[in-house]
Amino acid sequence: MLASFLxxxxxxxxxxxxxxxxxxxxxxxxxxxxxxxTLAFGLGGVAGYLLAD
Incomplete structure (x- = not known):
C-alpha cells in the first residue's frame, strides 16, 4: 500500500x-x-514557479 502511494x-x-x-x-x-x-515538493514547487518573476 505504501509503495503504491509513493x-x-x-x-x-x-x-x-x-x-x-x-x-x-x-x-x-x-x-x-x-x-x-517541483520534484521535491509537488504543488508547492509549481506555486513557487508561478508566483516568481
Missing amino acids: LLTAAFHTLLAAGVLLHARRQGRPAGKWIAL
Missing part, C-alpha cells in the same frame, strides 16, 4: 515538473531550480 506521488510530481519545464520553455523563462523544487 510510486503514484513520484509519478505525479514528475508530471508536474514536466509541465513546469514545458511552460518555462514556451514563455522563455528559466526553469532551473523550479524543476528540482
Whole structure:
C-alpha cells in the first residue's frame, strides 16, 4: 500500500515538473531550480514557479 502511494506521488510530481519545464520553455523563462523544487515538493514547487518573476 505504501509503495503504491509513493510510486503514484513520484509519478505525479514528475508530471508536474514536466509541465513546469514545458511552460518555462514556451514563455522563455528559466526553469532551473523550479524543476528540482517541483520534484521535491509537488504543488508547492509549481506555486513557487508561478508566483516568481
